[in-house]
Amino acid sequence: MDWSQSLRLVAPELLLSIAGLVLLLGSAWAKGDRDSRVITWLAVAVLAGCAALVAPALWDGAHGAERLAFSGLYSADAFAAFAKLLIYAAAGASLLIAPAFFERVGAYRPEYPVLVLFAAMGMGIMVSATNLLTLYIGLELNSLAAYVLAAFLRTDDRSAEAGLKYFVLGSLASGILLFGISLTYGFTGTIGFTGIASALQGGLSTGAMFGLVFVLAGLAFKISAVPFHMWTPDVYEGAPTPVTTFFASAPKVAALGLTMIVTLQAFGTQVAAWQPIVIFAALASIVVGALGAIGQTNLKRLLAYSSINNVGFLLIGLAAATPQGAAAMLVYLAIYVAMTIGGFVAVLMLKDADGNPVEDLADIAGLSRHRKVVAACFAMVMFSLAGIPPLFGFWGKFVVFQAAVQAGLIPLAAIGIAASVIGAFYYLKVVKVMYFDEPANKAVGQSDWVHQALLALCALFISPAGYLLTKCLGALAASAAAVLFHA
Amino acid sequence: MLGVLLWANYDIGGAQWQFVEKVPLFAGFSWALGIDGIALMLIMLSVFLMPICVLASHSIDKRVGEYMAAFLLMETLMIGVFAAQDLFLFYIMFEAGLIPMYLIIGIWGGADRIYASYKFFLYTLLGSVLMLIAMLWMVNEAGTTDIPTLMAYDFPVEAQKLLWLAFFASFAVKMPMWPVHTWLPDAHVQAPTAGSVILAGVLLKMGGYGFIRFSLPMFPEASAHFAWLVFWLSMIAVVVTSLIALVQHDMKKLIAYSSVAHMAIVTVGLFAFNVQGLEGTMIVMLSHGLVAGALFLCVGVIYDRLHTREISRYGGLSINMPKYAIFFMLFTMASVGLPGTSGFVGEFLALVGIYQVSSVVALVAGTGIILGAGYMLYLYRRICFGEQKNADAAAMPDLDRREFWMLGVIGAVVLWMGVYPESFIAPMRADIAALDARLARARPAGDAELTAGQPHAAAQTHEPAAAHTKGAH
Numbered sequence: 001m002d003w004s005q006s007l008r009l010v011a012p013e014l015l016l017s018i019a020g021l022v023l024l025l026g027s028a029w030a031k032g033d034r035d036s037r038v039i040t041w042l043a044v045a046v047l048a049g050c051a052a053l054v055a056p057a058l059w060d061g062a063h064g065a066e067r068l069a070f071s072g073l074y075s076a077d078a079f080a081a082f083a084k085l086l087i088y089a090a091a092g093a094s095l096l097i098a099p100a101f102f103e104r105v106g107a108y109r110p111e112y113p114v115l116v117l118f119a120a121m122g123m124g125i126m127v128s129a130t131n132l133l134t135l136y137i138g139l140e141l142n143s144l145a146a147y148v149l150a151a152f153l154r155t156d157d158r159s160a161e162a163g164l165k166y167f168v169l170g171s172l173a174s175g176i177l178l179f180g181i182s183l184t185y186g187f188t189g190t191i192g193f194t195g196i197a198s199a200l201q202g203g204l205s206t207g208a209m210f211g212l213v214f215v216l217a218g219l220a221f222k223i224s225a226v227p228f229h230m231w232t233p234d235v236y237e238g239a240p241t242p243v244t245t246f247f248a249s250a251p252k253v254a255a256l257g258l259t260m261i262v263t264l265q266a267f268g269t270q271v272a273a274w275q276p277i278v279i280f281a282a283l284a285s286i287v288v289g290a291l292g293a294i295g296q297t298n299l300k301r302l303l304a305y306s307s308i309n310n311v312g313f314l315l316i317g318l319a320a321a322t323p324q325g326a327a328a329m330l331v332y333l334a335i336y337v338a339m340t341i342g343g344f345v346a347v348l349m350l351k352d353a354d355g356n357p358v359e360d361l362a363d364i365a366g367l368s369r370h371r372k373v374v375a376a377c378f379a380m381v382m383f384s385l386a387g388i389p390p391l392f393g394f395w396g397k398f399v400v401f402q403a404a405v406q407a408g409l410i411p412l413a414a415i416g417i418a419a420s421v422i423g424a425f426y427y428l429k430v431v432k433v434m435y436f437d438e439p440a441n442k443a444v445g446q447s448d449w450v451h452q453a454l455l456a457l458c459a460l461f462i463s464p465a466g467y468l469l470t471k472c473l474g475a476l477a478a479s480a481a482a483v484l485f486h487a
Numbered sequence: 488m489l490g491v492l493l494w495a496n497y498d499i500g501g502a503q504w505q506f507v508e509k510v511p512l513f514a515g516f517s518w519a520l521g522i523d524g525i526a527l528m529l530i531m532l533s534v535f536l537m538p539i540c541v542l543a544s545h546s547i548d549k550r551v552g553e554y555m556a557a558f559l560l561m562e563t564l565m566i567g568v569f570a571a572q573d574l575f576l577f578y579i580m581f582e583a584g585l586i587p588m589y590l591i592i593g594i595w596g597g598a599d600r601i602y603a604s605y606k607f608f609l610y611t612l613l614g615s616v617l618m619l620i621a622m623l624w625m626v627n628e629a630g631t632t633d634i635p636t637l638m639a640y641d642f643p644v645e646a647q648k649l650l651w652l653a654f655f656a657s658f659a660v661k662m663p664m665w666p667v668h669t670w671l672p673d674a675h676v677q678a679p680t681a682g683s684v685i686l687a688g689v690l691l692k693m694g695g696y697g698f699i700r701f702s703l704p705m706f707p708e709a710s711a712h713f714a715w716l717v718f719w720l721s722m723i724a725v726v727v728t729s730l731i732a733l734v735q736h737d738m739k740k741l742i743a744y745s746s747v748a749h750m751a752i753v754t755v756g757l758f759a760f761n762v763q764g765l766e767g768t769m770i771v772m773l774s775h776g777l778v779a780g781a782l783f784l785c786v787g788v789i790y791d792r793l794h795t796r797e798i799s800r801y802g803g804l805s806i807n808m809p810k811y812a813i814f815f816m817l818f819t820m821a822s823v824g825l826p827g828t829s830g831f832v833g834e835f836l837a838l839v840g841i842y843q844v845s846s847v848v849a850l851v852a853g854t855g856i857i858l859g860a861g862y863m864l865y866l867y868r869r870i871c872f873g874e875q876k877n878a879d880a881a882a883m884p885d886l887d888r889r890e891f892w893m894l895g896v897i898g899a900v901v902l903w904m905g906v907y908p909e910s911f912i913a914p915m916r917a918d919i920a921a922l923d924a925r926l927a928r929a930r931p932a933g934d935a936e937l938t939a940g941q942p943h944a945a946a947q948t949h950e951p952a953a954a955h956t957k958g959a960h
Contacts, residue, residue, distance in 0.1 A: 388585060388586060390583040401619065406627050417616040421612050
């Protein structure tokens, strides 16, 4: 494998890092919000360019040795391409919604798009990892940028607190993960995923088992699966809303993609060892995510619990440990990203008469009277998150449960779907507040056109029209998921 | 304006008469629609009631546009449920109906609407999700989502039992059967009049349709196995809910409980496993859709005038509202099952059907009809007869033209169905015969031991013989 070939394969990451550095340099001369906006749009263009670079790999269903770069440290296969497309889309959306939010408090800086680019690069490396160290480097690149992003509103106490919390807990998780990596390396003698898989073919030693558990615990932190979810509501609430949008979408995709790679590839020969862990995490996340959300009054906290809940459903697909399950997860992730962005953009659009953000559930009472479209879109997002047909969120749950049933995990599917009814309760509560309650006339402010356009786009995607995409989405997800099972 | 739109919609629905002979329309991936006679009649019920619902919504004064949109969406989904030829398409339509109904109850409902809307939504959702898992398993096993194919597919008997229970959980809640009926009185009472009409008229029929379309043909052995469970629940339901209805003070609640009792007759007839039972069931469903709908409209008419559903606030309405009293009388009698009205035909056939299986069940279900006469006539007496003890009730004007026509149209159909049910049974006959043939191998032995034509059994055979002439000519 020559260098030029390798460099061609990592072209998206190269583009992201070079563009990020150039924009960082450019931001040194940037003055005022106008320049920041220009840099933001440039960053979005860069992300679009990266998406164009990775898309062919997904269409071709690329996999195998010719997609490995740098002596098998990095793989530009169809799975990575699928995840990267989602990551770039989510990152792009969180860039687009940022200026209007930060400019109002006079806190917009061109560093924001640069940090998002770096985070996107880290996430790209995560989902392309074929090796425990590449995995760790990608994770940390992403996390470092994310810690800064969480604390982006430097003058705001909540934001600073969120950044600190995220940093402390994130480092703890990284430590646990690193410990797991070292144990795995120690007991298998390799850090490459295929090497680990073949080393574990014969059986799992106690040491390697510990390694597996610690690696999974570290990853569970990143995907905020129960019992490692505690940081999520605090960070989501404290971080500025565009950043929360970013956290809830792109890193989720990356971390779940990574979890899939690690479990299905590296530990793919030891499914029985991790399946119970994943099943537990899935059910616990569904239940805790649903019960925890019921008492919440802050919309961002509520959406944070909703994301925990959704991770639970995603993990049901992982528990199936079949290509169908992995494909179902990818479909679900795509829908989840659209629902999450739609939900947070809707929250972002809620402002009082002076333009201050409104985040409290009680403040959106009767929203359907004065902000009809926003309320309708938000209600759609809520029903979709609850998985009520005919909205597209139902399809995500549907494919995941189908995979679980096909894998013979019928009790898991039955319990999971019954628990989803608990979740439906608080989604209904939001709809009830918006539609049934008397207007509080708080969230009356108008919003930016970019927000409106994004919300409309997300609403269109999760509307019944989204079902037209099921074939194409399903085929792409299947070819992407097949990569994980080729080795 | 929206009403006009809806009438246009009605014509489209009406045009489906031409599809009396099973015309499945297929278009694209799993978007399979098609109707047989059973679905056709239920679709006709939906499109017949919907314009009346719009007429009945005269008193809705807030957010009219959204209200009409919710009803139109509801109608689309109801037709979708009955026309779906694909298992998952059916599920999507079935569940999606929750959203508009939730909004209808929650936004335009009565004082306690929020509790009622939650209860309605979560109850039915919890019932349905297990059905989804069962469907996934079935499709995995049979390798197709096509409903007609699945109806002929023989699942292993042990699996059938679990699948049957999963479907039962959903349809029993929707139906609703005792003891999972408690959402219904709340939802009915709190929903606006038109919402109640749709709820009683069509949504409840989805449960019966589900049994007839899925549970019976797909799992015949399991259905036979669990028939007694259904019988027991239905017998309890008939008696208990009738007694509950007898002591209600709220008109809507009373009719809601009477719905539960009528639906119990439907389930009894369904699991009789014979042609009379099934045809009777279908007629009870159609008849109940019309009659309960009309009764809710009657309640709506006086509710619009006095804004209370308390029975004791009315009295002697036949004096100042004679037209109203006539219509109310007609629908009360139809609900009771007076010969000549639609209620009689259905209930009679259903009872005849069940009598062939178990005389005890027929006896208890028959008791329910007597109790039904009790509470309905008692209701009628308290509302329309007696002294005009409340001055404001006595001052209420009689039906206006709008109200007259919406009740009159239903009344005409009720009489038509009562006098000449053949028009309604004819489209369904072939489908019911097919279902009956499908069920033949699992049919339980009846305890009545009917032997038609032998003199000593004349007393017993005379009912079924009459039914044969009625149902099979």
